Ligand code: C2E
């Protein structure tokens with residue numbers, strides 16, 4: 024009896040113990056797997072934010088080096104730079120790039136020159152002498168064959184002590200100086216300490232040699248001989264990195280350790296910068312467990328990069344932190360699991376010990392009964408085991424901060440059987456809303472769901488998987504999650520359910536979305552751009568399989584927008600576009616995507632259900648919305664638009680084809696007199712496989728005499744008089760009106776028509792100018808644009824010679840405009856053609872200067888006469904210090920090379936004043952006059968129109 028009792032008692036406690044153990048094991052498994060995914064997520068997040076910081080620092084450093092290059096160019100261009108010029112030039116750069124501590128020029132002075140140099144400097148500063156440092160003391164420099172004297176430094180305030188300092192003895196700089204002279208490139212020194220604001224700071228210099236201009240610089244010896252000194256930029260590293268990180272808004276996060284080394288390896292002696300401190304937890308403390316179990320510490324991310332001839336290394340690591348400070352889902356699982364295991368064990372214990380009493384009463388029964396009892400308790404244990412495990416799971420699921428959903432494993436519905444409280448909280452759907460519903464009904468409208476396929480495949484193949492998903496709340500708003508799916512099996516291994524868990528990845532996605540947004544939207548109007556539109560159209564087409572539904576692609580082009588733009592200026596034009604964009608968006612409201620794909624071109628995507636007429640209605644409401652009066656700068660306008668429509672699936676099965684066909688239909692609408700719409704038909708394409716009939720029409724434009732030249736005056740900034748003009752072609756199309764050159768020059772190039780057209784331009788321009796000269800209107804010169812194809816053509820020189828002799832114009836009055844890229848693609852050939860043209864006596868100008876290779880020194884090799892500074896620099900020359908500096912450099916460089924400088928696209932008096940002040944020779948631009956037809960130009964000449972000369976100049 025006693026025996027029996029103890030055996031029963033034993034089996035009771037064993038049963039409870041087993042229940043407990045099973046509970047704890049399951050808890051441990053759940054905890055470990057949850058920690059594993061948390062740790063991976065943590066790693067991933069960290070890697071992203073580390074990479075952002077590395078990219079910011081690298082970009083900032085490269086920017087900083089670029090500033091030195093700009094300063095250096097000043098010397099290259101101006102030759103002998105005065106202290107004032109240096110100040111004028113460097114001050115705005117320093118202001119713009121606060122990461123620059125100072126800019127200086129160190130002049131090489133030989134001993135023979137020393138006395139004269141010191142005497143010259145004493146005019147401005149009677150105490151001037153070349154000095155050197157002896158420990159902390161400043162003393163007159165000892166006699167040496169050469170000195171590298173700090174001649175100018177900016178800002179001067181705070182750096183007075185550096186002026187006159189001989190840096191030749193500063194061994195820190197010697198190696199870098201030698202390397203920079205050998206390579207001719209900006210070169211970084213190693214780390215050094217500088218005293219500033221009463222403290223010592225780690226710093227480095229970037230040095231770039233300055234050469235006497237006009238000398239050969241091909242070999243090291245030649246460069247050595249030509250060196251007159253070097254420019255140096257001083258960077259205090261803490262400031263530099265702080266500024267860069269601040270500017271990009273990416274300071275170190277708590278626990279992040281950023282280290283930057285001025286070496287390829289993490290050499291502590293080359294540690295340039297460190298932010299953040301390594302944590303206190305030691306990994307070895309729990310050497311028995313994988314450390315990610317209790318500690319979050321992402322793997323460090325390191326990157327090396329080249330900086331002015333040195334290799335630098337940046338590391339972003341993370342202090343160890345207990346996982347509790349980042350995540351608590353796993354803790355809840357752990358606590359919940361332990362608690363429910365204990366409860367389950369206690370329950371088993373009480374359940375079974377109650378049975379002990381009963382068992383004692385029947386204790387004397389037979390062996391058979393005893394066996395039966397034992398079997399009973401085993402069944403019970405089994406029962407309790409399953410029950411406790413279930414409860415454990417449920418508890419874990421209930422407290423999980425991640426949304427969890429369980430559905431039946433029965434296709435095709437996969438009816439939802441359970442959702443946890445987090446699901447209700449996050450999605451806004453209550454249990455009652457979703458239980459029993461099919462899974463697919465939860466997937467939004469299918470848009471943005473490229474990854475849905477992965478989940479579907481998992482369901483079909485009954486396996487685990489995960490995918491990044493866009494989810495939709497009950498209120499329709501979306502959010503991102505990493506969605507995990509896993510099949511659930513019963514004890515026989517059959518799959519009965521699927522469980523889904525969503526991990527919130529909104530913050531990563533927000534960052535990525537920001538980048539993606541920028542790449543996919545038009546900055547002016549905020550509408551989608553062509554890329555996004557094409558994507559959306561592709562998705563819509565994919566979703567549109569069969570059921571008679573259509574997708575309409577509308578190509579909307581504003582009529583005569585260019586006219587408004589030209590009359591009112593670009594700002595007003597931009598304003599108009601914004602208003603129209605908003606109107607289009609609301610006219611197509613709720614339906615669909617509106618994109619801006621060109622200056623005044625928009626695309627609209629409409630989903631048309633069979634026979635419900637929404638497409639037609641939207642089309643009309645768009646036309647109505649555009650035609651409403653517009654108010655800009657006190658003027659009232661009415662704009663109209665022409666619309667072409669292509670329909671999926673009938674008019675094309677790729678996004679590109681549909682857009683192209685809509686475009687063709689739009690042109691047809693224009694041909695029909697504008698302010699109307701046209702549906703694409705195959706005939707339209709047959710008539711013009713490409714953009715409307717431009718191609719066929721272009722072929723005959725020459726013989727039908729449809730081209731005209733407009734002339735834009737070029738004005739001398741010295742006396743304000745018209746000295747010449749640029750001839751600009753236009754195509755007077757019988758249906759489309761005046762077509763600007765950008766629309767057809769490329770096409771003409773492709774079709775090989777540019778050579779005869781170009782010849783026509785040259786001949787017409789020469790005849791015209793000859794006629795004006797003959798009429799006594801002045802010794803005018805005409806500039807004619809050459810296209811790349813023309814420049815490469817064999818008989819160019821011969822045909823120009825023929826034009827000149829046939830028209831009787833002296834060669835010096837015809838100027839040919841080439842672009843940088845034309846001469847740079849085949850330099851030798853270009854040099855020989857330019858040589859021949861030069862022999863003819865034709866001046867050559869470089870058009871759009873600054874937008875191509877911008878290799879200033881390279882241009883020396885070509886026999887050029889004029890440099891035309893591109894419009895884009897002139898545009899913000901008064902507001903952008905950087906562009907201003909570039910323009911000043913270009914003017915100085917050009918003069919140095921004996922070239923005349925003409926500024927294009929001058930639109931304001933301020934721009935004009937700036938150009939005058941910096942010695943630009945001529946200007947061309949709307950400020951004085953737009954390109955005008957010959958009769959109008961002639962009037963300008965008759966009137967003797969001049970650029971007003973300001974009294975002060
Ligand atoms: P481009 O050679 O740079 O010509 C200057 C363009 O700037 C002209 O545009 C002119 O109207 C415009 N422009 C002039 N002043 C201003 C201003 O103050 N503000 C603004 N916003 N724009 C100004 P256009 O006439 O439309 O010509 C465009 C381009 O077409 C020309 O650029 C040139 O590359 C090409 N092109 C024009 N005529 C010919 C030609 O006969 N042959 C060849 N091959 N190309 C030509």
Ligand code: CA
Pocket residue numbers: 749808840870
């Ligand atoms: Ca031009």
Ligand code: CA
Pocket residue numbers: 870871891893894927
């Ligand atoms: Ca130009």
